[in-house]
Amino acid sequence: MGSRNLVICDREQEYAAAFAAYLLKKQELALQVQVCQRLEQVKRIRxxxxxxxxLLSEDYSEEERNSIDAEQVFILTERAGGRQISREGADSALEIYRYQSAEMILAEIFGKCSEREAFDGLFFTKVRTQKMEIIGVFSPCHRCGKTRYALELGKKLASEANVLYLNMEVYGGIGGYFSEEGPTIADALYYARQEKQDLGVILTTLVTHMGEMDYLLPVKVSEDLKGVTGEDWIDLLRQIAQCGLYDVLILDLDEGLQEVYQILSFCTQVQVIELSDPVSQAKLLQFDRELHLLGYEDVRRKLTRQEGHA
Known part of the structure; x- marks a missing residue:
């Protein structure tokens, strides 16, 4: 089999070059990326x-677009919408809004292509790892440094392992520890619910990097998490584990999540951040008694306490 090609044909040279540069940084990408400014160049590649x-600019006419034989065509447009555009004698093309982030453009491309068996294994070579460790970081105490601890733990482990950090807080604080723009954990939940999607392919387009650690941005709207069930979360975690991309998954958990104890039960480790003041100790005691009362003895057994910082 010859080389597999992703071709960008756009008259805006800087735009095409910038997107190609982003793609080339994706080391797992199993496609050769080529940039053209004229359709004649594309035809020579074909x-x-x-x-x-x-990927074609919308500047090209329907006749010009139909003259190129490609397995999947995307039309870069200046309007949002994602319309399907019929092509004579070929699969329909899909419109993609050109001025969204490169991550979201790539996610749309992979989302569409992963629906077809012909594209299986086309994009990413999965790195097989051993069983994934899932570390839940939780606390019934507020302002105890839980997120700071979880991030530092993740960055430390990332020096020797592939680590993904998930901020599952209802109010994760966009613009605090995290960048303000980009795909969020809500996007990962959406793709996990799509039966035909390969989450491993999509996930690599959604993550942001903090040093050697990958992470997903927290939700921007708290209501996006309040309706997510424990079963939904566990399904997402299972799919991430099945991808084989990560050795360690760190969950920064929130007491406001539905069925949070089910999620803690799914973890292989649970680290609880504690404070020494009387009010915090009372909350920790209530948390422990509640686990016992509700029958979550497995959570109590794998629980370790870590000193927090107010």
Whole structure:
């Protein structure tokens, strides 16, 4: 089999070059990325090898778009909407809003292509790892440094392992520890619910990096999490584990999550952040008694306490 190609054909040279540069940083990408400014260049590539993914500017006419043979065509437009555009004698093309983030453009491309068996294994070579460790970081105490602890733990472990940090707080604080723009954990939940999607392919387009550690931004709207069930979360975690991309998954958990004890039960480790003041100790005692009362003895057994900082 010859090389597999993703071709970008756009008259805005700087735009095409910037997106290509982003793609080339994706080390797992199993496609050769090529940039063209004219359709004649695309046709010359097609004469030598197949084009799996073609991104075309909307400036080209329907006749010009139909003249190029590619397995999947995407039209870069200046309007949002994601319309399907029929192509004579070929699969329909999909419109993609060109001025959204590169991560979201790539997620849309992978989302569409992963619906077709012909694209299986086309994009990413999965790195097989041993069983994934899931570390839940939780506290019934507020302002105890839980998120700071979880992030520092993740960055420390990331020096020797592939680590993904998930902020599952109802109010995770966009713009605090995290960047303000980009895909969030709500996007990962959405894709996990799509039966035909390969979450491993999508996930690599959603994560942001903090040093050597990958993370997903927290939700921007708290209501996006309040309706998520424990079963939904566990399904997401299972799919992440099945991807084989990560050795360690760190969950920064919130007491406001539905069925949070079920999520803690799914973890392989539970680290509880504590404070020494009387009020915090009373909350920790209530938490422990509640676990016992509700039958979560497994959570109590794998629980370790870590000193927090107010």
């Amino acid at each position: 004469e030598k090898s197949e084009i799996q993914v073609l």
